[in-house]
Amino acid sequence: MAVLMTIWGAAVQQILLVYTALLISVVLGIFLAVISLYSKIFAKTIMTFANLAQAVPTFAIVAIVVPLIGIGFWPAIIAIMLRALLPIVKNTWIGLSDIDYSLIDSGMGSGLTDWQIIKYIRFPYAYPAIFSGVKFAAILANSIAILTAIIGSGGLGSIIFEGLANMNISKMMSAVIPAIIIALFLEFSLTYLEKKVVSPGLTQDT
Structure with missing residues (x-):
């Protein structure tokens, strides 16, 4: 019973890590992508930073966070967010900018702000495109949340x-299986949320 409670407590912590980091990444990533629509310089800066963060090994990002912020829950959230942010920003920006401009002209002609x-x-x-980026970021966040245990x-x-x-395989697998779940x-x-939100007929082009 004690072992099950330990695994359950760890799983709850894992879920808090993943969902908190993912939520922050989605909000920040969509905000940055929207701002990037109106400034090519800002868009280039954000994409360059995001690509650099993605190019740095995950272990290095975790190691860099420690002397700057410390250890614990929130430093881990920042480390996860830095890795999960790129696919959200990139896919959102591509999705928002890759559109038939005749639709935008029509909207402007109709008086839309x-x-x-x-x-x-x-x-x-x-x-x-947004959901594609978020789903990829979610898988990244879950895997990186395991590494941030260090x-x-x-x-x-x-x-x-x-x-x-x-070298306790059974103990290791007792945590690996919940992580996979x-x-x-x-x-x-x-995927279910995407089916509810995305209009029928729209396809993923990115």
């Missing part, structure tokens, strides 16, 4: 590393 054009024209056509984030990674250190749940839940 810039925000209304983004909300009613750009976003509906960008949803497939900086005291808790979660299933702590049990996995303990199992590796002691969380990853599958993220994929299926986001």
Whole structure:
């Protein structure tokens, strides 16, 4: 019973890590992508930074966070976010910008404001690209959340590393299986949400 409670507690910590980091990444990534529509310099800067963050090994990002912020839950959230941000920013920006401009001209001719054009024209056509980026970011976040156990984030990674250190395969697998279940749940839940949000007939072009 004590073992099950330990695994359950670690799984809850894992879910908190993944969902918190993913939510922050989605909000920040969509905001940056929208701002990038109106400034080529800003778009280039954001994409360059995101690509650099993606090019740096995950372990290095985790290691860099420690001297700057410390250890624990929130430093781990930042490390996960830095890795998960790129696919969201990139896919959202591509989805919002890769659109038939005759639709935008038509919207402007109808008296729509810039925000209304983004909300009613750009976003509906960008949803497939956005969800593609979010689903990829979710899988990344779940895997990186395991690695952040080395900086005291808790979660299933702590049990996995303990199992590796002691060559205890059963202990390691007791955490690996819930991690896989969380990853599958993220994929299926986001796919279900995508089907509810994306209008029939829209396809993923990115």
